[in-house]
Amino acid sequence: MGAIAKIILQRLGLGLLTLLIVSIVIFTAVNMLPGDFAQLILGQGATPEAIASIREDLGLDRSPIVRYFEWLGGAVRGDLGSSFAQANFASFAGADTGSGLSSVAGQIAPRFANTMFLAGVTACIAVPLAVGLGILAALYRNSIFDRIAxxxxxxxxxxxEFFLAYILILFLAVLNPILPSLSNIYDGMAFSERLEKTLLPALTLTLVVTAHMMRMTRAAIINLLASPYIEMARLKGLSPMRVIVKHALPNALAPIINVIALNLAFLVTGVVVVEVVFVYPGIGQLFVDSVKIRDIPVVQACCLIFAAVYILLNLTADILSIISNPRLRHPK
Structure with a gap:
């Protein structure tokens, strides 16, 4: 157990170091985006004095290094800063800009929950489907079923992704109005209605991620079918399905867990196109809207969350694959 704890601590340390490096890349890249928020808000006729005043109010006139460390320190404390757009709107409306209206975390929290719901629905469909297809493809390898799959x-x-989304909209929402083409999710919606409006983008993502998991499951199982213990199980008279499920699949879990975790990471970080197509109110849609108006704090926070989720799921896959394989736990 001590060896496993040491491995987990090592992986977590590497993950934190990776996230720190990624945060520097995110801050640098976002602040290099063309355009200026102050110029965008005030329009082409804005005077240099007015632009300088807004930049000073937003802190954009300070050194990038100072702003990076302030942003990083706030992120460590859970404070992702204030949205430029919402703070500007609040100041025009006479509201308190220090309230939750302009909080980046307040904007992201419900959107991130919607994205996680979409990812969860997709995972519940895609993972069993992919693993099942992979097992059947390995069982009937080189058959018509295997080739078709x-x-x-x-x-x-x-x-x-957008092409698959439009194809599904055409067949399941236009020609055969089975599911809604727009995913207008809102707070307080019944679970059944939320599930119905999420199903079409979930099916789109399922088509995207199933192939990786299915092919890895098939390859990992076929790679073990020539092993001596598999031959022994066959000589005992076990059925081919039982040989694969009971003997081959448990020993093929490490690569399967890896590819499943990577695809789950994609479901959270790669939903931007799907959310935009279906107007799904998730973090991907918020990210695109914020890039359009150069709302730097929101863009930075979205990128940081994407990176953190991807790194966390990669670390989880790494740790689970090591735990599931004694040869990786004890390399000597």
Whole structure:
């Protein structure tokens, strides 16, 4: 158990170091975006004095190094700063800009919850489907079923997400009005209605991520079918399905867990296009809207959350694959 704890601590340390480096890249890249928020708000006829005044109010006139460390320190404390757009709106409306109206965390929290709901629905569909297809493809390898499954999954993963989304909208919302084409989610919505409006973007993401998991499951199982213990199980008279599920699958879990975790990370960080197509009120949609208006604090916070989730799920996959494989736990 001490060896596992040491491995976990090492991975967490590497993850924190990676996140620190990524935060520097995020801050640098976001602040290099073309355009200026003050100029955008005031318009083309703005005077240099008015632009300088707004930049001073927002802290944009300070050194980038000072602003980075202030942002990083706030992020460590859970304070992601204040939205430029909301703070500007609040000041025009006479509201208190220090209230939750302009808080970046306050804007992101409900959007992130919506994205996690979409990712959860997709995972509940995609993971069992992919693992099941992978097991069946390994069981009936080189058969018609195996070829059809490979062609279908490769076709889906080779198609752009927006193309798959529009195809599903055409067939499931326009020609056959089974599901709504727009995912207008709001607080207080019943779970069944929320699930119905989330199903179409979830099916789109399912088509995107199923291929990786299905092919890795198939390859990992087939790679073990020539092992001596599998031959022994066959000689005992066990059915092919039982041999795969009971003997091959448990020993193939490490690569399968890795690819599942990577695809779950994609479900959180790669939903931007799908959320924009379906107007889904998630963090991806918020990210795109914030880039349009150069709302730097919101863009930085969204990028940092994407990076943190991706790193965390990668670390989780790494740790689970080590725990599930004794040879990785004890390399000597």
């Amino acid at each position: 490979n062609i279908f999954t490769l076709s889906s993963i080779s198609s752009p």
